[in-house]
Amino acid sequence: MEDKPSSTALVEYSTLDFEPKHQFEAISQAVAPICQLKKPYSVDVGFSVKFSAFDLCGIDIIDWESEPTTSERSSKLVRKSDLDNWAILFVRDGFRYDELNDCLVKAKTGDLMLASYAQSWKSHWEGGNLVTVGLDRDKFSWLAPCLDEVNRSVLNGALTGLLRTFISTLVDEAHKITGDQKQVLSRSFSDLLAASLDPTADNLHNASTTLNAGRLTMAREFIRKNLARPELNVDFICKSLGMSRRTLYNAFEEHGGVAKYIKTARLQACYKALSHETDYRFISTIAYQHGFTNMSLFSRQFKDLYGFSPREAHDHASAHEVAPSSRSPTLLDHLCKSKNYGDHGTG
Template sequence: MENKPTSMAPIEYSTLDLEPKHQFEAISQAVAPICELKKPHSVGNGFRAKYSAFDLDGIDIIDWESEKTNSERSNELVRKSDFDNWAIWLVRSGYFCNEYDDLSVKANTNSLMLVSYAEPWKSYWQGRGFVSVGLSREKFSWMATSLDEANRSVLNGPLTGLLRTFISTLVSETHRISEDQKQTLSRSFSNLLAASLEPTADNLYNATPALNATRLTIAREFIRKNLGQPELNVDYICRSLGVSRRTLYNTFDGHGGVAKYIKTARLQACYKALSDHADLRFVSTVAYQYGFTNMSLFSRQFKELYGFSPKEAHDHAASNHVAPNSSSPTLLEHLCKSTSCSGSQAYDAAH
């Protein structure tokens, strides 16, 4: 029997386990080596905060939820601290403001802000959640110049959306990451970040697996949400996602092509509905819901995939019919199975 890699559990922390009067002091002590928290008067006695932390081979990923607060990394703290890493803050809701001297930078929901802990700053947080991606100076010394130049800025560029999706997916799949996969994912993130900050030909080539996997994740999610659109096709996806046909074709290269993926995803959705004994809709109703307008074609394609007709699936929903395992690989799985790709594909993915 094959032994599957054991996933690594993240470190969880919550002030909700404490009495309200001790909550703010507890979270303040937890972040004291990095910054000083300042509790707003409007918060009251308690301070709800929690985080989930995970080390990805030199990259510290922390998923935060907390009350609004202000924080400061003072000159004194910078001098006595040996913590001089960078961090990327992904704002999930609300906004972040970072200030130093006369410079103020604001990151709104879904924005990425890069900050350096080698310099002092003040920040104002208003919202419910954000992700901090810590970048160790030792691991990222090879791109220190690019990171320092981007300090206290909201990241912007053709690859920013892909970087944001990559970070969000890492957070959502943290519980599935094994020790054996950490290095691959860490390298993929590093290459994607380098290409985002400085999209040279070499950086884009090195980031190809991450670019392709993240593009695929975005496209698959879009397809899943739009299966009921009869006009769902290559042109519709390209217009909606703002990518070229060539980029989209490259994204699904090795996955049977875009049209086949859409057809299979629709058939999977129909099978799930038809095999649900609590779903009493007609076969034709389910088929139309997921974009099939030709019932004869739908029945033929369904039987080719599953070995039995849609009517049989519907009539015997409570029986032992089991569909083949046709789930798509996650971003994590796709990256860890990826092989090298051409530099031209990497360049196409960025434009």
């Protein structure tokens, strides 16, 4: 029997493993090489911080959940520290503001900020979920001028949304990443970062596979969240996501087109609701709530896909009447399908 590839090992940490009166001291010691934490009020009652981390071939990804705190990386700490890498700070949920050379940089939920550990700074975190993506200075030396130029600023380029989607996917699916996939994903991230910071023709070409997969993931997520909207169509998606029609069509080419994908996603969502034994809504209610406005058309399309009517699904759902998997390929699936990456300056 062939052995399955082993998944990425996650390093997990939680201050809840310590007594409440020692929790702040524990996290302070853990982050001491990076920064100093300012002791908040009433830490004797506990200070909750937890994270999970993994390495992606020179890219350290850490998913933090933390209570509010203030931190400082002083000039003295910079001088004695051997940590001079960059980090992308992704505020998944919360608010953070940094002080650097008398400038105040604010980052809210959804923002990406670039930080260099070669410089001193002060930061206040309002609490929530933060992802830090550590970039090894040797590995990313070829991109150093671009990284230093945007230090302590919120990234707002045209590809920022795709970079955010990529990071979110890495964090959410970290437990699925195998050792064989790490190099592919590391290269993909490097290509996308370069295209985001310096969108030259070469950088965009190198990142084309990653860009296409990221656009597909972002569009799929948007469709999933907006199935109930009757106006969900190509124009609505393009306007909402800032994509061209051609880009969107290309992203869904392997799925038979955008319209077909939307229709199938709606039908799968309806089937899931109709076959759920505790869902007592009317069939028409379920259909309308998933964007269908014509019941005759809905019934015909449903039967074409599943071979039985919505009424049969509602009344006679059984273990063997299972809908086709509603799981579409993720960004990681697309990127790891092919390892045909040419060598270029990503080291």
